[in-house]
Amino acid sequence: MGESQSSAAETITVAHDRGEYQVTVGSGLLESEPLAAALRGRRVFVVSSEPIRSLHGRRLHHVLSQANSVEWMMVPDGEAAKNLDTASQLWNRMLKLGGKRDSVVLAFGGGSVGDLAGFVAATFLRGIDFVQVPTTLLAQVDASVGGKVAVDLPLGKNTVGAFHQPQLVVADVDLLTTLSQRDLVSGLVESFKMGVILDASLAGAIETRLAELLKADPNALIQVVAHSIRTKAAVVERDAFESGERMLLNFGHTLGHAIEVCLEYGGLRHGEAVAHGILFAVELSRLRGLSEGDAARIERGVKALPLPPLPSLDVDALLDACSRDKKATEGSLTWVLCPGIGRGLTVNDFSHAEIRSALERFLC
Ligand SMILES: NC(=O)c1ccc[n+]([C@@H]2O[C@H](COP(=O)([O-])OP(=O)(O)OC[C@H]3O[C@@H](n4cnc5c(N)ncnc54)[C@H](O)[C@@H]3O)[C@@H](O)[C@H]2O)c1
Ligand SMILES: [Zn+2]
Known part of the structure; x- marks a missing residue:
């Protein structure tokens, strides 16, 4: 991973098995070279949804005017776009x-x-280029980097997908000024997750600048977005195909994804579901030696965010959804734990009974 920095923007180069791509982070980048x-x-082919196009579409006018041809392909807003029906409509339209x-x-x-468009690009004519211009904090700090692209099935989140690296990622914090508080918080959860599991100084930066971040202060956002991307890029460079270390990025996601499935992908934002998943992962981590001080600090960090409560959910339905988690192997579930802030590990030796009783305690 290489870096270059100026006060206006930071460029992070991410290497992968077929080359490299750049991620630029800053303000005023949508007109950039x-x-x-x-x-x-x-x-x-621009893949977007109506609310995003109407808020920010004009910002692309300068760069799109230099293309040979431009087709806007509008998809349903939010998670509702991430399915095979929408993908199929896009493939047909592009052809x-x-x-x-x-x-x-x-x-x-x-x-x-980003996940849908990347999946469509990965599969159309066996793979064409795609460029990411992420417009949410969550997509800037996490989803747009690393090449994991996917759609959901009704029974399982991100269950049909590919690894397809972007050609370029442009993370412009000017886009984040219109984000709802919930979407801002959802992105902060993913970033805090990365800090907790990989880099204590990132977790510390979020704790220290939380008030500014919640007001979408551009300087605080640039710092946290760039720090998160550097952290994620280092991991995906070492483990592009998630055979080991990259799995740590799924901290809070085993239960988080199960919550999303049980809520039929509605009701909670992805990051909000993950926040509840993190609190559960802290409980499991306590059982395996996470110190009370660190556990309480992670809980404080999550609870400092304005989050909706977890709707009441059935234990069996959640366990069933957990069993279809992508990290599960025959006979056991994989859980990402935190043994201390800034460190993560995966375990697969919790018994079904241990998980059930921890979940029952967690939900009551
Ligand atoms: N591929 C990966 O590595 C990876 C990593 C993390 C998360 N994800 C995926 O990302 C998805 C969640 O992404 P998300 O949180 O960005 O949600 P989202 O894409 O569903 O967007 C949430 C809402 O934000 C609105 N929005 C987008 N940009 C806006 C802007 N600039 N101003 C105002 N509103 C705006 C959208 O219209 C939408 O209603 C999940 O499907 C999750 O699985 C993927
Ligand atoms: Zn996530």
Whole structure:
């Protein structure tokens, strides 16, 4: 991973098995040359949803005016877009409109748009380029980097997908000024998760600058977005295909994804579900030696965020959804634990009975 820094923007280079790509973080980046260069003279398919296009679509005017052709492909807003029906509509539309192997998909939205657009780019004509312009904090700190792209099935989150690296990621914090408080918090959860499991100084930065972050202060956001991306990039460079260390990024996600499935992908934002998943992972970590001081600090960090309460959910339904988690192997579930702030580990030796009783205590 390489870095270059100026007061206006930071560029992080992420290496992967077929080359590398750059992630730029800063303000006023949507008119910048790297984005224009990635689209210039090409057939561009912009995947977005109506609310995002109407809020920020004009910001792309300058770079899109340099493309050979531009098609806006609007998808349902939020998680509702992440399914095979929508993917199929996009594949058909791109083919009809003359999409070729040198066409490029531009993902202009949050993590839902990015995951869907990346999946469509990964599979259309066996893979075409895609560029990520993430418009939510969650997508900037996490989803847009690392090349995991997917859609959901009714029974399982992100269960059909691929690894497909973006050609470029442009994380412009100017886009975040219109985010709802819930979406801002949802992104902070993923970033705090990364700090807790990988880098105590990132967790500390979020704790220290929380008031500014909750007001979408651009300087605080640039610091946390860049720090999160550096942290994630280092992990995905070492373990692109999630065979080991990258699994740590799923801290809070085994239960978090199960909550989303049980709520049929509605009711809670992804980051909100993960926040509850983190609190449960802290309980499991306590059983395996996480100190009371660190456990309380993680809980304080999560509870300092304005989060909706966990709706009442059935233990059996949650356990059933957990059993379809992608990290599960035959016979056991994998849990990501935190043995101390800044460190993570995976375990798969909790018995079904231990998990059930921990979950029953957690839910009451
Ligand atoms: N691929 C990965 O590595 C990875 C990592 C983390 C999360 N994810 C996925 O990301 C998804 C969640 O992403 P998300 O939290 O960005 O949610 P989202 O994409 O569903 O967007 C949430 C809401 O934010 C709105 N929005 C987007 N940009 C906006 C802006 N600039 N101003 C105002 N509103 C805006 C959208 O219209 C939407 O209603 C989940 O599906 C999750 O599984 C993927
Ligand atoms: Zn997540």
